[in-house]
């Protein structure tokens with residue numbers, strides 16, 4: 366199996382599922398914290414485990430520039446390098462080239478760009494992106510795509526979509542020929558997964574328990590990473606549909622919907638997701654990239670999206686913005702200076718169990734590093750608990766209540 370995915374319950378269009386990776390199961394709908402440069406900023410891996418994160422993201426662009434994918438390969442791959450024994454997903458690098466690099470030039474071959482770190486010149490092609498991602502060794506890797514800018518004229522969005530389709534084909538060809546070169550496949554060992562519940566007693570050890578590839582007891586686990594295709598098409602519903610249809614023809618074990626949250630309205634985001642979901646196979650994982658606010662991720666999960674990632678909970682935390690069951694809270698506000706309550710009285714995370722708003726405000730206005738740590742831990746707990754509540758609601762067949770009301774914690 367490339368990537369076993371089972372659907373265990375449904376509520377309306379929302380699905381409760383399970384993706385089985387070589388590094389543990391991922392319960393879906395899943396929220397994936399973003400670990401840009403091999404770290405979810407300000408949070409250590411043992412706390413991510415405690416929070417119940419079952420899969421996190423690494424960014425190909427950042428890891429390629431620093432420390433370099435060959436170094437990561439030498440260190441045994443990204444799982445081993447960062448001591449994260451659960452599932453990992455890497456993006457293709459395309460979006461960061463699009464948003465961060467200077468002097469970007471797109472041709473049929475790929476994208477040439479200058480590093481935002483030191484100005485050096487680089488070229489990403491579909492083949493190069495696959496080579497880098499295979500060296501990093503995530504469980505799920507993404508096809509190299511072009512994130513269409515917004516706004517874009519219809520003809521420009523079509524040309525960009527066609528390019529992404531040609532790049533998807535090239536990505537797949539290179540990936541299929543080289544996927545066995547990933548660090549954990551090459552070692553001839555596979556990891557026995559741990560499901561990673563918040564209360565679980567998983568050992569934090571970097572050393573995976575390993576089983577021989579040919580052990581029949583583990584024949585259902587993937588032996589190599591899995592490659593997902595990406596739907597583009599700008600903000601045009603018919604192009605989104607066509608992009609989805611033609612990406613599905615290329616036959617991937619999972620599909621992402623990219624190029625969203627680039628400045629369009631929320632209604633437009635939902636419409637584009639809906640057009641793609643109409644077409645994407647129901648028996649494969651469906652991933653919306655780079656979204657969103659807590660109420661949005663609940664909405665998309667209800668539409669039948671299985672995976673989402675976003676920098677919002679971590680980035681906002683570093684700016685003093687907390688997501689709570691009562692809405693957003695700007696912790697630097699003077700009104701919290703003597704507030705003895707926990708940040709979110711309904712949250713059971715280690716921050717809310719221990720610290721007051723007054724203390725978090727003090728840390729933030731004093732620019733103490735612990736402010737970023739505690740704010741991020743709470744925000745991630747809130748996002749992961751929100752998804753846990755969504756999964757619970759789907760299991761009970763009662764997702765409609767969560768969709769209309771505010772986000773509530775189970």
Ligand SMILES: [Zn+2]
Nearest residue numbers: 712714717743
């Ligand atoms: Zn909390």
